[in-house]
Amino acid sequence: MSEVILKCDKLTMRFGGLTAVRDFSIEIKEHMIFGLIGPNGAGKTTAFNMITGNLTPTEGKIHFYGQDITGLKPYKIVSLGMARTFQNIRLFSNLSVLGNVLTGFHHKLKYNLIDAILRTPRFYKYENEMKEAGMALLESVRLADKADFKASELPYGERRKVEIARALATGPKLLLLDEPAAGMNPQETLDLMYFIREIKDKFNLTVFLIEHDMKFVMNLCETIAVLDHGVKIAEGKPEEIRTNPDVIKAYLGDINA
Amino acid sequence: MKIDRNNILTILAILVFFLFVWWGSNHLTAYAVRVWEDTLIFLMLSAGYNLINGVTGQFSLEPNGFVAIGAYVTAILILTPAQKESMFIIEPMVPWLANLHMSFLPALIIGGIVTAFVGFLLGFPVFRVRGDYLAIVTLGFGLTIRVVSNNTITITNGSLGLKGLPTYTNIWWCAVWAVIAMIVIMRIVDSAFGRAMKAVRDDEDAAIAMGINTLWIKQIAFVTAAFFEGVGGGLLASLITIISPTVFTFFLTFELLIIIVVGGLGSMTGTALATVVVVWGSELLRVVEQPMNIFGLHIPGIPGMRMVVFSILLIIMMIFAREGIMGQKEFSWDWIFNKIKGKRA
């Protein structure tokens, strides 16, 4: 039914003598929510950084919509339609909420430096267009009333939403979320779950996320992969993962303990 | 440009400023005019410097190098071939430069463009490092420019320097260029490019993740700064009429650094205020070196005390008031009107 949009083929990342990720292969199909779980230090974020171009894999290939993106600069990968958030929410703390979102439009900016300096009609036209689009985006994530707030003034949960909105502004087809529920209480986590589902439909997205919170992943993701010591030890539907003996041994333990 | 309240007010403010310049050039003492000339040139230099250091958050220490390049290029272009011939006593100047001669405005602009180009080339290696490393590498660049100007004798006349430059620079040249620099830089800051620069400052990795080509953004800031620092160098050269490798030392960079910190990193209007405070302040501090009588107590002048006091004031300021005058805030018409209406800024 749907096309494979991200394909990782035997990705390996070594830092000096340390192998952080070994032979990591996955395929993500359009419109799915894919989860990657594993303890701290298992190599989840490293895998993420390879896909987004922050790290170049020592070995292996990454294909995005069939195009080889291995080793491309991160900002180029963004313009191809891939956006990410960070584990510890990295907003531009001195920009307003709207300003944060507007940075997401930068890679498709339609005026140049001369327009900005001379304040040409083109500058005003596109600057206004961007602001309207930014407001519309904030509207759709119900943050429009906070548009003028400094990002650092918002509470934690809303900052996470702003970060996601900012990523959406880049116009992604694939959204990568690095531990979106970290630091949230169960209530907020639940809200976030609905939120992710909502934007996925609204913006026609494919979502790839890393998470710790088992309940969150199990409820949200259609497919889950488990990483342990840099190696993928399992992949499958939530119920398969829950009962997979390897996963239980290496990661979950007795989940009801 | 759109005709709205803010733009009209800005134009009015600029007119008032030029009115002040006109009044000053006729009524102020030559010394005061002189210090205002310094102030305006320094405003241009520090506005550019703040763009790269404050707005884009790339802590660099290169301006003395850029100013030197601009000064040399402008000086070479405005000196007559005859002057150059009499000056280059060690080795003659390379012929294609020796015969080049032009008027001040094109010389300044070429000075700015050459500096901008050097900045552009320099940007590629230096922006591969961040933070303190960037500071030290750019500091090395300023030093390297001095060493190079000492050694490329057929271009710079080595340690003898270039002397007897025509004095074109006056308060009008300084004022017009300072206004141009402020307008250009503030417009860049208040555009998508400025937002991207601030994004790079706040979190470079996140900016990359937003699809921003951060090297490019840093280059825009760096090259713009270099252009204005080059032009400022040209203005300085014609103001002091003599340049040599020792003119543009690290102390110049340090003074600019103080200005942008006093004004508030990232705030252009703060920079403008701070330039006035620092340039005039350091002139006023001359007092501490004069012998003086306070309530009958005679204090002999202690040579060198000015710099001691200056450095102590700086340390005290960094400890107690390090946000500077404006912080990261910017003076703006909206801010004033909101203030009047009592709205949230």
Added chain:
Amino acid sequence: MLKVKDLNVYYGVIHAVKGISFDVPNGKIVTLIGANGAGKSSTLKAIAGLVKPKGSILFSDKEIIRHPAHEISKLGVALVPEGRRVFINLTILENLRMGGFNKKISELEPLYEKMFELFPILKERAHQKAGTLSGGEQQMLAIARALMSEPDLLMLDEPSLGLAPLIVSEVFDILRELNKQGRTILLVEQNAAQALKLADYGYVLENGAITLEGEAKGLLENDEVRKRYLGED
């Protein structure tokens, strides 16, 4: 053992902890639970002396508020910081030595033995750099390091953070064991279920204030807690 009264922590204009009061009785495990940003970590840092709070903190009936952190440590309060913060550039043995910084040389040897007994994994790798340990092992080391000063009160900041569920239970087992040996523990956790199962008494923090407190068993049954912190409907 520890009596906190009307504790306030400010970061600039942000009021992170708003006048909370709680007790940690001798030999008990007390837990503070709450969401990110509720002020749990700030409370621990205030007790340890890493931030400058207002209010009163009595430790063994001695006022320790505004004491420098190293003085508080010498009085017998040890903190296992959030994210473990083991010295990755030092060996495991050196990490332990840092924990027992104010001990005499002669006192150290038996303490090392004790730690190796408690955490056998550390003994095997005593001379390796701590950076080579896995997350769970680093957590063990961080606890061992804190124990090296033989503290009367052991405080832990989110010991389960980022660990595999398997390792989390291991860590909590160790805490239970330590408590059995008589150690007083103040535990800050987001993992409310685990923490309440372990603790004797619990406090729920929300936006810098205590909204609920009670016997841990009682809190586990509390509807509000179940809904908000255990994620059960």
Added chain:
Amino acid sequence: MKRLLSSLVAVAVALSFLASASFAKEIKVGVVWPITGLVAAFGQSAWKGAQLAHSMKPATKDGCKIKLILLDNKGMKLETANAVSKLITDNHVKAIIGAITSSNTMAGAPIAEKNHIPMITSSATNPLVTKGKKYISRACFIDPFQGKVAAKYIWNNLHAKKAAVMIERDQDYSVGLAHAFMNAYKKLGGKIVAVEFFQSTDQDYSAQISDLKSKNPDVIYMPSYYQELALFSRQARQYGLNQPIMAGDGAEAEALIKIGGKAVNGLTFTTHFDPHAAATPLTVTFVKAFEKKYKTSPDAMAALGADAYFILVNAINEAGGCKATPKKINYYVRHTKDFKGVTGVITINPKTGNAIKSAVIRKVKDGKFVYVTTVNP
């Protein structure tokens, strides 16, 4: 912050009023010298000389008090220009003494020239300083003269046919003087067998020394400052390079002997005066007073600083004391004739503003500077 600054400014302004309040009948003379910065040593020395000269002659004949206002230029060009400007328009000085180095003087000169304020420099020896200027004069000789004196001395007295030159590449003083010397020496028929470069604060000269050894000159001319001269001499002797060394006025400092020790024995240099080979009666009284006040002999900078002052006071005298206008003062500065100053008999060329005066050759002998000869222009 803002309050701190504004109160600071207020205090500064109040103090400056206190400082500049004046009641007596006086004429103001500005002094712009480097008191801090890289060349502070010279400025401080010259200031000592000028202060002493002032105490010896604090007023003109008609009782008009001379008031010296010293501004520090930090050895920087921009600061020099500002200071000159401030002296002229804020302090209303009638004449200016300054600045030590040629390049700094040249940065201040256009402003004095524009405002028709006479400026007399004590020690800027570069020919360009006064070139084309009507209000700039100097109390010292110029580089080509000094270079010529050295060349003549080497050619006539040392009978050296082959000379090597050591140039301090980053000092315009050294580069300028070296070229003046080479031109004069070649004209006399001498041969330059080697030109070696080095830099200020270089610690090691072994590469240059080995090259000089292979070129085997009769004499080494090294127009540099005393630190480098002393260090070079030591290493040259250590490595067995024993040719005589000739230097310029930068050599003259006690530190040359302290650092150089035995190695600088025999080092010969051209300079402005010798405190113990009295050129004029003023030399004797000045040196005596200087030694009494500062417990050390005056160096050339101090003597020249004093001379600049004396020449100026003399001109003010002629120009009518307190009634003197800058224009008149300048006229008499430029028409200084056979003035018996500290450093010798000085005549200023009315057209160029350059001093015509004799140079002195001194050398180091047994750890002391001794007089060799005087060379008249």
Added chain:
Amino acid sequence: MDLTIILQQLVNGVSLGSLYGLVAIGYTMVYGVIRLINFAHGDIMMVGMYFAFTGIAMMFLPWWAAFLLSMLASALVGVIVDRVAYKPLRNASRISALITAIGVSFFLENSFLVIYGGVPKAFPIPSVFNGAINIHSVIFPNIAIITPIVAIVFLLILLFILHKTKYGMAMRALSFDIDTVRIMGINVDLVISLVFALGSFLAALGGIFWAMRYPAINPLIGIMPGLKAFAAAVLGGIGSVTGAALGGFIIGVTEILVVALFPALAGYKDAFAFLFLIFVLLFKPTGILGEDLERGRF
């Protein structure tokens, strides 16, 4: 260029390099614990020179006593500088701290200018360090041979302190995390003071030997060697003491050898350290022995 000259130059380079190394150690240690480029460190060199000068030339102390006292007094100056100027800025942004450091540097330079005057002082060289020895017609100045030996001895002492004493261990731990060291019951301010004391002590030692190579001291003399020593510290990998020493040796030796082998480039000598540094940073941004102090960006 014959072999004896190369050998001579090599000894010279090693001697110069060991001075850079001594000064670089202070930069690297301070940077390691509080992430501050201590711009005033080069000026501590100058302070050391003037103290030693005062001891010998004005108080007529025996040279070894003057040297030792100078190093101790300079260590004290380093500690005071930290307590007064840097400590209040521990939690401030890096740029504030750096500007303060530049301010301290200007303060030291100008107050010594006011106290001692700008006229360079002739540094009295004790006779032990004077003279030269002649081995097979190759001449080695005594100072060029003594300097590296002294430098290595002090480096070994420092390494012993860092690796075998508990305060040394605390210093290494500090470079990782300040707050965690605090909760170990360690008086962090005391440890940082110790770092400044050690660094300043070595800088003064470097300064004294520098003054014996170039015995005309002025208040601005510390700037250039200070900058190069910092370049050496970065080159060796900031945070690493052995790296700093190694970086110093490399910069000193290449500086001298390049001048000796390519005299045409001699004029570019002062820029060389920085060009070298840029080159290294481009290919190994953490320096030769450095670890990535910014680790954990993602």
